[in-house]
Amino acid sequence: MDMPSYTPAEAPVPEGEIVVERASTPQELGSRLNRTAADVVRFLMQQGEMVTATQSLSDDMIELFSAEIGAEIRLVDPGEEQEVELQKVLGVDELDDEDEADLVPRAPVITVMGHVDHGKTKLLDQIRNANVVAGEAGGITQHIGAYQVVKNGRAITFIDTPGHEAFTAMRARGAEATDIVVLVVAADDGVMPQTLEAIDHARAADVPIVVAVNKIDRDNADPDRVLAQLAERGLVPESWGGDTIVCQISALQNIGIEELLDNLLVVAELEDLEANPTGRAKGVVLEAELDVGRGPVATVLVQRGTLAVGDPLVAGAAWGRVRALINDKGEQVKTAGPSEPVQVLGLSEVAEAGDDFVVAPDDRTARQVAGKREHYHRVANIGGSASAINAGARLEDIFSQIQAGETATLNLVIKADVTGSLEAVTESLKKLERDEVKLSFVLRGVGGITQYDIQLAAASNATLIGFNVRPDRKARELADAEGVEIRTYEVIYHLLEDIENAMVGMLAPEFEEVVTGEAEVREIFRVPKIGAIAGCYVTNGTITRNSKVRFLREGTIIWKGTVNSLRRFKDDVREVATGFECGIGLSDFQDLKAGDIIETFEEREIPRT
């Protein structure tokens, strides 16, 4: 490309593939590519794209600039994919890559699951109380979401939220915190729906199950029936020749609990649970809340390393220097090692249960990573509630907002066929602004309406306006799913009229254009006297003679009219369905190319609500 007045900056371009987030601003793009925001803005200006340093760029603009300076980039959606980058920044790989020699045995982490009322809570209480050493912290335990007990000189960690909701919620977020599941089944009630669910969850997570048949003190207890039911589900007790450990207990009367703990240690031994207790800590958030007096509090389970007071910790989008650590006995401690649950004070905000946490190399990195995640959450929160950029009004609602005496902000995503019309549309729209109606341009771009435009519109509660451009099928589907309003125009005056009418509560009925057929142009034939015939392949719906039609080249409308002849082989036909080839006559439009899309449509009035 010939760019007379754009001189690329001298700085070397970062080597290798650089991950760039969609909708980056010139500032952000510049900093990824070792350029200034001004470099980006100046270059785009040469291309006829007017952008400010803080405005989101389209994919095309980002790619154009990157290509210009010879940077190899990969565009990613804001969010998950950059997580890979953030993990690198945090140096998580080096933590995960443990040296065998550094590993030492750690306590097993236990989750108690089972049907409601079968005694999960009672069991957890009993184990905890039986293990509080008299006099220790006044014998009062703290509910912090998990606790540790010591049996035969070995520690066992229990997650203090019974039930599989917490367990699955954790797993859904990718957290694998549990080593062994204790499945509680009441001897008087037997295997019930949630018992089965618990078995499924434990199996899905590939976690060993130890069965606790509870309430054996009850007169109507029938442990053998329970064993038979479990055997049917593939949990065959050892006493029956299987390999499932089954303990008969009474959580109420404290019977069989010590044996249960012994057995958990046996299973733990078989599982060979180990961790490296040195170096930066990493683990998972079990619970988090905002405490009035203490600020954000998170209970974390350390999975490797040692967490210490003063450490710069990142948990999801929260970060902070650890101000204090409080253990399950309510005591302040200086450190917590593998499998130890501990409450953390000092985070910037409330983390989410299931979030990973890791101690960052330094404060700055911790803050940076948390800030990035916060940003991604915001951007990626498509269709999310009040979270996004700024809550805008829909075109249809704008009048009621004005009437309510509020300043209405109309967020707009504008796509147009060429830069010239984009500028013209924007400039004319700006003239409509008044005190009570502000316009905010979330994105202005050139080209067809894509899925990404819809996502952005959904995230920012914006109305999408297309000028001489159309949404592709994916974009249309997503718009329907997300409830994004797309209004397409070919005459600026119509667009301005609509917006003005919306401001006075008189928005005309919207004509929804229902796409009835889509065909891809494969070849153009010139026929003497008749003109051009487009040899097409119908990809969607049905193409019907006399229906309204428009031709699209890369999402941009290049012509509009009617289908005036339609043929299959030599025969004139009324319609051609998906999967068939046909010839479409184009009396007064001759400029089609292979690869163009022919779209037929009908206009239907959408009643206003």
Ligand code: GDP
């Ligand atoms: P969860 O819903 O599984 O957490 O069940 P809970 O621990 O809340 O127990 C439900 C009811 O069963 C409570 O009234 C307990 O006191 C009672 N319970 C729990 N374990 C036993 C037990 O071993 N024997 C008897 N008789 N009752 C028990």
